[in-house]
Amino acid sequence: MDIAPFLDKPTAIVGTTGAGKTFAAKGAVERLLDLGRRVLIIDPTGAWYGLRAGADGSAEGGYQVLIFGGDHADIPISPDAGEAVAEALAGRDVQAIIDTSEMTGGEKTKFLTAFLQKLYALNKAALHLVVDEADEICPQNPMPEERRLSGAFDKIVRRGRIKGFRPLMITQRPAVLHKNVLSQIGTLIALKLTSPQDRKAIEDWVKGNADAGQARTVMSSLPTLARGEGWVWSPADAVLERVTFPPIRTFDSSRTPDAGEAAVAPALTAVDVDALREAMKVAPAPETRQAPASGASKAEIEGWEQRGYRRGLKDGYTQGVADGQAELLARMKRVLNSVLDNELVVTSPEAVAIPTPAAASPDKQLKRPETKPPKTEASIGAERKPLAVLVAAYPAGYTEPQWASLAGFKRTGGTWSTYKSRLRTRYLVEERGGLWYATTAGVEAIGFAPPEMPATPEAGLAMWKSKLPGVGPMLDVLSRMYPDAISREGLAASLGLAVGGGTFGTYLSRIRTNGLVEEPQRGLLRLSPIIMGDR
Structure with missing residues (x-):
């Protein structure tokens, strides 16, 4: 045929x-x-x-x-x-x-x-x-x-x-x-x-x-x-x-x-x-680096070097923060699965590995507090679940909307407010610069090492879809488009929803609030590179 x-x-x-x-x-x-x-x-x-x-x-x-x-x-x-x-x-x-x-x-x-x-x-x-x-x-x-x-x-x-x-x-x-x-x-x-x-x-x-x-x-x-x-x-x-x-x-060139x-x-x-x-002849790229101007003083040259150093330091810090955010997504999922499977077991504080920043100097590494840790599992109640989310991210943190969503609570609800207050009052969590973190005491109170689980963008997306009702199809469309952006109208059409409708607006608000989508330019939406492991 x-x-x-x-x-x-x-x-x-x-x-x-x-x-x-x-x-x-x-x-x-x-x-x-x-x-x-x-x-x-x-x-x-x-x-x-x-x-x-x-x-x-x-x-x-x-x-x-x-x-x-x-x-x-x-x-x-x-x-x-x-x-x-x-x-x-x-x-x-x-x-x-x-x-x-x-x-x-x-x-x-x-x-x-x-x-x-x-x-x-x-x-x-x-x-x-x-x-x-x-x-x-x-x-x-x-x-x-x-x-x-x-x-x-x-x-x-x-x-x-x-x-x-x-x-x-x-x-x-x-x-x-x-x-x-x-x-x-x-x-x-x-x-x-x-x-x-x-x-x-x-x-x-x-x-x-x-x-x-x-x-x-x-x-x-x-x-x-x-x-x-x-x-x-x-x-x-x-x-x-x-x-x-x-x-x-x-000619059968593939024959053995x-x-x-x-x-x-x-x-x-x-x-x-x-x-x-x-x-296919490609002209060589023009040399963009300029040599110091003839007659430049030593002070001018040192000034150029200092500006270059500061720029490199800023870029390195930005990349480090992004890498930390990607790592915390993987760790958070490991802890959440253990919480949901009732696998958490309180051990002695000596058995808990407290992570320290790799780049920190010895005199600035995190130390375990001298305060006596909780002795029994009963000393932490239902607030164990939201605490576990922050322990998974430790030493990084989450915004409150992200924290609440991943713990499975409504941020504006009374239950969430109660659990957050209990954890904060006992100094198991703290807020710094708009992000929530587990303290070292909070890590010790959980008292376990997160189990090893695969960490992939697909697994991360599946986790967010399980935590945010209704957003699964929207995240699927954005992940298929990635790394390209899609217009609001195009996204709505792909979902069979009206761009000005309440359902579309609600779902978009949920993923925006949790930092899962970015807007590279007005009217265009793209899945966050951090979620896809590109930062």
Whole structure:
């Protein structure tokens, strides 16, 4: 069957190692190249260069596809060249492979983040963006340094159609690919899948996009499909067909040589790269640092040095505060879970580890007070729960609205006022500069070490959604948009609410009051970077 018509929608090709996924993907790309389509392939494996040679390894039968980076590069690239490559390709009718296989993980992230962001900004015509090992670029749980890359690709998949993007994602682990991206596909090409988690990811896609009755036939067959056999499923086109994918017509550069067999080095079809080399010339950045003016006095030079020192000190302090806020979110969740599970046990004060600021000098480190700590668990009543929230954040603090929300109380209620008064009267908490903190006596009164639990932005969002009624869908929209901002009108429309309505205003007020959203410019809203671990 000709699958080219179905590739105009976001498409995913999934299949375990050895299922024939590469043949299916390369066959699809060969068909697009035959049609003269614009195709860009992001290749972290170094295995796509075979498109430039015939099946027998000769130059005859290969496609004139430019190769950037890797062992077979027409144009070498560096980790800093992402924007330059995107600018050179965005406005041209070319077919190209971006080979990042020789880059380290950090270098790859740096290059692809800049590349995808600039490509999204500049592209205006139909473009098939093929991404091999897509779960590496947009994983379900990206590391903090990978979130900008994941967000850039997510934006292309969700909002890129109007700019001409036709993404084709290839992965052997659909369970690891971010669910926001997987949910957007319109065409699924599924080969053999044996992992229950990966089949579950396909089932989740079916629930939102396809017929559950048809799914039973597909799902039951996935573990037993033969190599090169799979399903092409495009619900919008009413297409569900089991097919056997034909051999590719170009060189199989991903094939593993048999024992004793020498690897074949194919002859690659020639391409003209001069115009692109010229387009990618990047002028060196101008030197902005100025040398001291001729004849500057010693006092002037010392003044410049002092201003630089003060600026660095201020920046460092700001970053330190932000890092502390991110850490306290993780610790707070660990304590709250223990409180809710009734796992708190009062121990002797000697068993409690009192954290001290790492940068503090020895003579300024926090000391345990000499006052006698509570002897029994009964000495702290129901106010233990709000105290535990501040102990989790110790030595950092919370605003009162945040503190009350995380403890599960209404800040304007009488119960909250009573508990806060009890804790303050007994010097277990204190207020400084608009924030509430646990004292060292409060830490000792709790008397336990918080259990270790995973700390991720997803877990933090789940915690806030459990504490603030009704805000879950709003936080979901903001987290999907992150790091981009969204207008108030756009946020309301995404939720099916009236922007001037009471429900929208109430939910927005709840997340604003608790510092979960920021307004980078008037009328735009963005999830707080602290919540997402970016500060």
